[in-house]
Amino acid sequence: MNAHRASAPTGGGCPLHDAAFAADPRQVYEKLRAEGAAGAVELAPGIEGTLVVDHGTALQVLRNTELFPRDSRRWRDLVEGRIAADNPLLPMLGYRPNTMFSDGSTHLRLRKAVTDSLAKLNMSRIRRDVEPIADHLLDQFSERGRADLLSDYAKLLPLLLFNKLFGCPADIGDTLTSSMSAIFDGRDPLRANEELTACLMELIALKRRRPGDDITSWLIQHPSGLTDAELNDQLVMMMGAGVEPERNLIGNTLLLMLSSSGGHDSGPQIEEAMDHVLWNATPIANYAAHYPVQDVDFGGHIAEANTPVLISFAGANGDPRLAEARGNQSKGAHLAWGAGPHACPAKDPAQVIASAAIERLLNALPDLSLAVPEQELRWRPGPFHRALVSLPVNFSPSPANRMAAHRPQPAPGEDRQPHAAQRDASGTGGAGGTGSTREPARKKGFWSTFLDVFRA
Numbered sequence: 499m500n501a502h503r504a505s506a507p508t509g510g511g512c513p514l515h516d517a518a519f520a521a522d523p524r525q526v527y528e529k530l531r532a533e534g535a536a537g538a539v540e541l542a543p544g545i546e547g548t549l550v551v552d553h554g555t556a557l558q559v560l561r562n563t564e565l566f567p568r569d570s571r572r573w574r575d576l577v578e579g580r581i582a583a584d585n586p587l588l589p590m591l592g593y594r595p596n597t598m599f600s601d602g603s604t605h606l607r608l609r610k611a612v613t614d615s616l617a618k619l620n621m622s623r624i625r626r627d628v629e630p631i632a633d634h635l636l637d638q639f640s641e642r643g644r645a646d647l648l649s650d651y652a653k654l655l656p657l658l659l660f661n662k663l664f665g666c667p668a669d670i671g672d673t674l675t676s677s678m679s680a681i682f683d684g685r686d687p688l689r690a691n692e693e694l695t696a697c698l699m700e701l702i703a704l705k706r707r708r709p710g711d712d713i714t715s716w717l718i719q720h721p722s723g724l725t726d727a728e729l730n731d732q733l734v735m736m737m738g739a740g741v742e743p744e745r746n747l748i749g750n751t752l753l754l755m756l757s758s759s760g761g762h763d764s765g766p767q768i769e770e771a772m773d774h775v776l777w778n779a780t781p782i783a784n785y786a787a788h789y790p791v792q793d794v795d796f797g798g799h800i801a802e803a804n805t806p807v808l809i810s811f812a813g814a815n816g817d818p819r820l821a822e823a824r825g826n827q828s829k830g831a832h833l834a835w836g837a838g839p840h841a842c843p844a845k846d847p848a849q850v851i852a853s854a855a856i857e858r859l860l861n862a863l864p865d866l867s868l869a870v871p872e873q874e875l876r877w878r879p880g881p882f883h884r885a886l887v888s889l890p891v892n893f894s895p896s897p898a899n900r901m902a903a904h905r906p907q908p909a910p911g912e913d914r915q916p917h918a919a920q921r922d923a924s925g926t927g928g929a930g931g932t933g934s935t936r937e938p939a940r941k942k943g944f945w946s947t948f949l950d951v952f953r954a
């Protein structure tokens with residue numbers, strides 16, 4: 499890899515946005531690898547970039563922040579107005595003032611606040627928090643004998659858990675869940691983004707007044723002294739960076755455990771299956787967009803200055819030089835969590851969440867099986883993720899009574915419904931505890947329904 503002065507023609511990159519890529523991304527990584535460490539790709543129709551597929555080169559790019567900054571305001575096509583405001587790449591690549599898009603001392607300051615706050619998460623508590631949420635979701639479909647584990651379980655569990663980890667009261671949690679889902683599903687994303695910002699500002703104000711044992715309060719209290727706007731940006735980023743890949747880590751691991759090679763009795767154990775997925779069905783497949791300060795020669799392919807250079811975490815994991823580590827499923831060598839200064843600061847909690855969610859599901863529905871042949875499952879198109887469209891399963895129906903075990907037992911003669919003051923003190927209480935002015939008759943969302951069931 500050499501910094502290079504001359505510019506070279508671009509165009510004709512392998513598409514990463516079409517159905518063929520979603521169906522078989524490996525053939526694209528192999529084609530690029532046959533040509534060199536990196537090659538030209540089309541990120542969206544008409545929008546070119548470079549994808550690094552060689553493991554060693556990926557590490558060099560990820561670690562060299564001077565030659566490869568993250569700030570996407572450098573992106574030449576964007577600066578020169580060739581990318582429309584509604585281009586589907588912008589939610590993932592458009593600049594936001596958060597750790598992902600910052601460099602140098604700004605990145606250090608923001609990242610320290612994020613990593614120190616995430617480090618306060620207690621792994622046993624996460625497991626304990628996952629269980630009632632998993633049980634609540636299981637109760638919604640276990641009597642049916644069939645479900646789509648993506649939309650009925652893997653998609654909702656991280657969203658609801660994040661409400662808990664970020665200390666959301668009922669009404670804020672409802673808006674957070676609905677706006678995040680709308681953003682991920684591309685339903686009126688601009689309006690959803692406004693709603694998300696407003697409800698996070700409300701959460702920040704609440705936690706400034708009344709801190710709790712949650713990530714939002716820890717971020718606020720961090721010595722970096724983040725402003726409200728900075729807090730908002732880091733919270734959005736943590737939720738975005740967490741929810742979607744978490745869903746896919748759960749979904750892809752479940753698929754492996756249920757697929758013909760596995761079958762969840764005879765197949766791999768959860769941790770083993772998760773390691774296999776991190777190597778071979780990497781949830782964040784291609785990301786870490788860098789904008790080199792000058793033209794760079796990747797051994798034949800030239801990435802021009804200020805054009806996106808993405809890392810293929812999935813492609814690098816398939817590098818033939820890693821065959822032995824891959825065979826042993828060695829945890830250290832794969833790039834599923836990124837590497838360098840922007841590596842995922844949440845890999846431990848992320849794995850605990852996924853494994854607790856999978857364990858609870860498999861214990862509750864022991865005869866779970868795929869409802870369609872594995873070859874009929876479809877993968878969501880898009881350059882960044884490795885994500886199933888759906889995961890239909892069948893199982894023996896069972897009664898929807900799991901939440902009963904989580905309800906606090908009232909003392910003899912005591913009212914079952916906790917008083918408003920108790921809800922308030924829990925930090926996840928009803929709208930009355932937030933100082934919110936919202937209408938009391940507001941339609942209940944996922945989070946307040948869960949809290950209600952939990953308390954009923």
Ligand code: HEM
Binds near residue numbers: 735740741747839842
């Ligand atoms: C609890 C859930 C998660 C949270 C809160 C979280 C949070 C984050 C944050 C804050 C960053 C940005 C760090 C920085 O720019 O300095 C990041 C990066 C990253 N995360 Fe996570 N993450 C979570 C789950 C996951 C999962 C499940 C995966 C995939 C297996 C993943 C893979 C990555 C990767 C590859 C990067 C590096 C991206 C880049 O270099 O641009 N994360 N994560």
